[in-house]
Amino acid sequence: MSNTKSWGNYPKVAASRVTISETERLKALLNEVDDVISYGNGRSYGDSALNDNVVCIKPKNYFLNFDEEKGLLHIQAGALLSDILEFSVPRGWFLKVSPGTKLITVGGAIASDIHGKNHHVEGCFSESVAMLSLLLPSGEIVSCSNTENVDLFRATCGGMGLTGVIVDAKIYLKKIRSRYIDQKTIKTKNLKETFEAFEKYKDQPYSVAWIDCLAKKGRMGRSLLMVGDFSDDGQLDFVPKKKLNIPFYFPSFVLNTLSVKLFNAFYYGKVKAGVSEQRVDFDTFFYPLDSINNWNRIYGKNGFTQYQFILPKKNSFEGLEEILKTIANSGKGSFLSVLKLYGKENENYLSFPIEGYSLALDFKIEKGLFPLLDQLDEIVINKGGRIYLAKDARVSKATFEKGYPRIEVFRKLRRKYNMHEKFNSIQSKRLGI
Amino acid sequence: MKSSTQYNQNALESKNSYILIIGAKSDIAKAVARKYAEEGFNLYLAARNASALDEFASDIKIRLGCKVACLELDILDYTSHQIFYDNLKEKPLGVISAVGYLGDQEKAENDFAETSKQIATNFTGIVSFFNIIAADFEERKSGFICGISSVAGDRGRKSNFIYGAAKAALSTYLSGLRNRLYESGVHVITVKPGFVATKMTEGLDLPKKLTGTPQQVANDIYKAQKNKKNVVYTIWIWRWIMLAIRYIPEWQFKKMSI
């Protein structure tokens, strides 16, 4: 038994943990245990990778083939996206879709069908997956894609590990000519300006905004919108950088409203008014937090949660106004809040993105937080939105079901392959998936 | 006949040459393989059921861009050793053995087949193989031979002294081999790991501070080979632990349980 956590350090679970690199041993293990969940690199925030039994796939991280003509990489599911980039960037290739951290596994990227700053252009991670191999409860390994075992593919991409263990996958990379990004930062004064800026810069392949969630009244919704694309300068060589580390858990009072306000004011205040331009390394652009090891410790030992929801575009402005007001009034600080305009929804049963605006906010776990989040849930559901399972540790079954109308198709498939008897997480039990 | 260009004196410096690793499925061997590949060498990976190494080999080939060949070798099949070596088209610059078998001490005490397997895997088989390598390297006057022995060979303890005795024999063999090959410019390295977190020790409750990772062991081996060290303890603290243990007088040691 060992203490097993995800990125939010909440909840903590005493789990029996097995680390596996060989497929044969993995099969043998699945024969022995019921009720198990795959664990990648624990970068999900909530309880989707936690259960009494977890199987760690990270050592299963070999590169199996790289077709340099097509940019097609065949790779085992435990490999980190950072392993891929270390290999691919000097050769002029980048991930088609990448989240805000490169420290996640390929399996985790598929299971959460993650999205990046270019969702409005490239869609989710699954859209770059040519095929994946899935270990089913029966012990059989099947290959799934958009044309083969389509139902398993649609269920597994975004399926939070609940369809089986992803063993390996073939993913398409995209060609780049530089490791640098030409970035524009647009400073907006309120939510209306922020929305207008997103629309104006829609043609930029990458875009995301940092939003000040504590600003009130006329300044509500003020943001820094960052947009950009890879430069064209042919510079691909790696320049190593020093990492910072948070060596211990901060006492939880450190992160009070005042310090969050100061932080937001600092970031916002630092940037010139209007539009400014920068040239930054891809690490700075895509993975600003990866340069600080263990940054999650600033939230203290009790941990934190990330609340991420998305609203259909037509209701986004109203919904966000209401939600930002509720948060600002509650005085509960969110250190990092990220706003983004998403593109079209895909056909996977449980993938998160729909066309509209999504907001992600970090909250430390404290008294009064969950009632606030329940209040936000209600607004989200009323506006036709949903909550992101990769970040969640507390949403109710009813809220979840209203947000994901295809859940019945998913449940049926789970029963058909006996997945419900083998693969479960604390989250799936809470939500009756 | 061996051409002189193939056995160039500077060969040790020239990357792109092959390193032969036997017992290549071991976690330590894999880490060593990766280290040498990172340093620009090509690899021969020899093991029983070598096809199990295919995925590992493709990983190294793709990421590090070197050549890797997986070869079948059973260290207990003595007669196959010469044929194995003769079949290598390009002879290696150096040979590293990670072959070993911890076995079960209690079983070995009551079952000579087990004792015999421990001795043959940890000692006799490796001697058979290294004799062949030594003859070739001596003739070409270059190369290195590296054997992974164990601190268990430094002193016999009741918990694993059959394994320990075989490792002691291996250490003695390597010491003699070093002495013999010195004049030919062939270097011999004896590696003595303490605790290492590998498949062999999975499930054992090892003290964290004294336990190395396969990567640490691999780095130590590479450094020792490059700097022509003779005997290397890994991780380093084991040199001092074993120094202390060797100093305990036998009358006292025999009463102890460590």
Ligand SMILES: Cc1cc2nc3c(=O)[nH]c(=O)nc-3n(C[C@H](O)[C@H](O)[C@H](O)COP(=O)(O)OP(=O)(O)OC[C@H]3O[C@@H](n4cnc5c(N)ncnc54)[C@H](O)[C@@H]3O)c2cc1C
């Ligand atoms: C700083 C930070 C920024 C982030 N930014 C984004 C972002 O921009 N966009 C986004 O979409 N997400 C983002 N995330 C969330 C993160 O990308 C996802 O939670 C991802 O799934 C984590 O992958 P992991 O390898 O750490 O998996 P884990 O957290 O260990 O597991 C996550 C889920 O994947 C399943 N899983 C893992 N491996 C396998 C496998 N081999 N087979 C089957 N199921 C498996 C688990 O069962 C679990 O349900 C961010 C997280 C952090 C910490």
Ligand SMILES: NC(=O)c1ccc[n+]([C@@H]2O[C@H](COP(=O)([O-])OP(=O)(O)OC[C@H]3O[C@@H](n4cnc5c(N)ncnc54)[C@H](OP(=O)(O)O)[C@@H]3O)[C@@H](O)[C@H]2O)c1
């Ligand atoms: N781990 C430790 O704490 C530790 C400490 C001191 C010394 N060592 C030594 O370090 C070396 C590597 O050990 P490890 O920890 O990585 O353990 P390991 O995985 O058990 O390595 C031993 C290797 O020897 C191979 N082998 C056994 N019999 C063989 C045979 N007849 N022919 C060919 N190969 C054979 C095994 O191959 P198969 O996979 O086919 O069985 C295995 O790959 C060993 O010599 C060990 O004694 C380890």
